[in-house]
Amino acid sequence: MNGDLVVVADTAELAARLADIIVNDAARAIAERGRFRIALAGGTTPHAAYALLTSEPRRDMTEWEKWDVYFSDERCVPPESEESNYRMAAQSLLQHVPIPAEHIHRMAGEEDPPAAAHRYADVLIRHVGDPPAFDTVLLGMGDDGHTASLFPGTDPLCDDALLVRAPYVEKLHTYRLTFTPRVINAAAHVVIAVSGLAKAPILYAVCEGPNDPVLHPIQIVNPLSGRLTWLADRDAAAEFR
Numbered sequence: 025m026n027g028d029l030v031v032v033a034d035t036a037e038l039a040a041r042l043a044d045i046i047v048n049d050a051a052r053a054i055a056e057r058g059r060f061r062i063a064l065a066g067g068t069t070p071h072a073a074y075a076l077l078t079s080e081p082r083r084d085m086t087e088w089e090k091w092d093v094y095f096s097d098e099r100c101v102p103p104e105s106e107e108s109n110y111r112m113a114a115q116s117l118l119q120h121v122p123i124p125a126e127h128i129h130r131m132a133g134e135e136d137p138p139a140a141a142h143r144y145a146d147v148l149i150r151h152v153g154d155p156p157a158f159d160t161v162l163l164g165m166g167d168d169g170h171t172a173s174l175f176p177g178t179d180p181l182c183d184d185a186l187l188v189r190a191p192y193v194e195k196l197h198t199y200r201l202t203f204t205p206r207v208i209n210a211a212a213h214v215v216i217a218v219s220g221l222a223k224a225p226i227l228y229a230v231c232e233g234p235n236d237p238v239l240h241p242i243q244i245v246n247p248l249s250g251r252l253t254w255l256a257d258r259d260a261a262a263e264f265r
């Protein structure tokens with residue numbers, strides 16, 4: 025298995041631990057470089073952690089004006105859609121902390137997917153470098169072994185020159201916008217948060233089973249020089265003895 029597996033008791037502790045990891049990564053980045061560049065994950069797992077960042081004690085433990093916020097993937101929907109990862113992050117975190125709007129870079133889910141992907145890649149190159157040097161990339165994992173919007177069958181191995189892709193996801197009958205492996209694996213710290221018994225079989229399979237990133241795209245996550253933390257609650261880690 026790549027990286028370190030951290031197992032916590034339940035969803036509440038997973039949220040607290042994820043929030044603490046983010047605060048600590050921010051402190052390190054700001055101390056070293058004066059900025060904290062983070063790519064937020066979508067889905068539901070990180071929501072509670074984001075909310076914890078907006079209240080004491082964590083709220084006052086960071087310098088929000090030094091945060092640069094990006095997204096590791098996005099659904100191809102408008103930002104006000106209930107499906108939007110940006111909307112989830114805005115409602116749970118971004119609307120409640122003093123990060124200047126110009127430091128928040130959402131993926132334009134409402135635009136033509138290939139054009140939106142190309143435009144976001146330009147934003148990354150301009151603001152974060154090529155390959156982008158994120159301090160922290162947050163990811164989740166689906167029960168099919170996808171991460172960000174790298175789904176089985178969308179050829180995650182093609183570590184193309186692109187930094188952001190707009191794959192058509194057959195099973196969802198929709199396009200998505202997603203970081204490519206090149207971006208994810210250039211990060212200083214990748215954190216994959218996994219919660220719930222439904223994820224137990226896939227978590228064990230991707231960590232301990234054969235390496236097959238086409239079947240389980242999350243297996244492409246292997247930071248070149250950064251750290252990888254798998255953060256799981258006890259239910260999700262139930263198949264690890």
Ligand code: 6PG
Nearest residue numbers: 066067068069164165166171172
């Ligand atoms: C998305 C996410 C996706 C998510 C996993 C896990 O846009 O849905 O980027 O990769 O992290 O599907 O989702 P849950 O946290 O809801 O289980």
